[in-house]
Amino acid sequence: MKLVVATNILKANDQLAAENRARFQDAGVFAVNVVGSPGCGKTTLLEALFGRLAGRLRPAVIEGDIAGSIDAERIEALGIPVVQINTDGACHLDATMIGSAVRQLDLSACDLLAIENVGNLVCTAGFDLGEQLRLVLLGITEGDDKVVKYPAIFQGSDALILTKADLLPHTNFRVERITADLRRLAPKALLFQVSARTGDGLGPLVEWLMGKLPKSVA
Amino acid sequence: MHELSIAEALIEQVQRELNRAGQRGPVKRLELCVGRLSGVHCSSLRFAFDLISPGTIVEGAKLEIAEAAAVCQCRGCGSRQTIDDLVVACPQCGSPEITIEEGRDLLLRGIELEE
Numbered sequence: 049m050k051l052v053v054a055t056n057i058l059k060a061n062d063q064l065a066a067e068n069r070a071r072f073q074d075a076g077v078f079a080v081n082v083v084g085s086p087g088c089g090k091t092t093l094l095e096a097l098f099g100r101l102a103g104r105l106r107p108a109v110i111e112g113d114i115a116g117s118i119d120a121e122r123i124e125a126l127g128i129p130v131v132q133i134n135t136d137g138a139c140h141l142d143a144t145m146i147g148s149a150v151r152q153l154d155l156s157a158c159d160l161l162a163i164e165n166v167g168n169l170v171c172t173a174g175f176d177l178g179e180q181l182r183l184v185l186l187g188i189t190e191g192d193d194k195v196v197k198y199p200a201i202f203q204g205s206d207a208l209i210l211t212k213a214d215l216l217p218h219t220n221f222r223v224e225r226i227t228a229d230l231r232r233l234a235p236k237a238l239l240f241q242v243s244a245r246t247g248d249g250l251g252p253l254v255e256w257l258m259g260k261l262p263k264s265v266a
Numbered sequence: 267m268h269e270l271s272i273a274e275a276l277i278e279q280v281q282r283e284l285n286r287a288g289q290r291g292p293v294k295r296l297e298l299c300v301g302r303l304s305g306v307h308c309s310s311l312r313f314a315f316d317l318i319s320p321g322t323i324v325e326g327a328k329l330e331i332a333e334a335a336a337v338c339q340c341r342g343c344g345s346r347q348t349i350d351d352l353v354v355a356c357p358q359c360g361s362p363e364i365t366i367e368e369g370r371d372l373l374l375r376g377i378e379l380e381e
Binding site: 049050051052053054055056057058059060061138139140142170171173174175199200231232233 | 268287
């Protein structure tokens, strides 16, 4: 006997992601999935953004790492509610993990939920977490060819944020090359260039994010 | 690593489909369709499946994987073509105005049960 089906193998994840998304919307929480390689500056950018957003909205964070709680401790030091997920080897977060982590947060005291994914440009592309926005970060030192080499992660993201832009003069990174590649492969994604260290470029990113938030918050 | 999660999701999906159909298994064969641009390597998926299927309803099941081609549509010359990789320009006319339309699927197509 044969059962003929035609279901997406990741259907269960997609369904749970839809549940997470509905839950965020009901609670008036705007969820952002932050992806990028290890060391591209995801936590550092979050720290810098939260500094700029202080007093304007109430953030919370879910940190995804294979092991340890270094990032969660950094966020906690800012007085921001944070839940650490340890994936025990898994290379990405999935919607189930987010569903459980969210239960440990008081969503009524949160406007912006930043989900920092496991550092990875490959596997994180396949798993919807229920976020409303996905940001992909790329450090200047990672090279300007990454959009062509890892297209899926860029195609599914709303914006590419080039981090460590203060290092541009010291590298052969060509912003025009990555801009052109992004236009071709992910035409809907916006491009921001920031340095969390000097603060350059953070203003436009903050204003764009605020514009994405529901009117009641922004 | 990624394929291990996919194999787990596959087994869960098979279980759900069997429950829905009121069937218990055992499962003899699974038909999958993996798009060339789905980000999943068939050999790694098989490896992961063999690793975690023992003791589950799909233990010993044969995994049949059909690879689906990737297709891009060019807004420049209007052609629709099969591609091997994620391309940045139309293989026909070189225009960058392309949309990749097929090749990202990761589907469970059929479940064959022991009689």
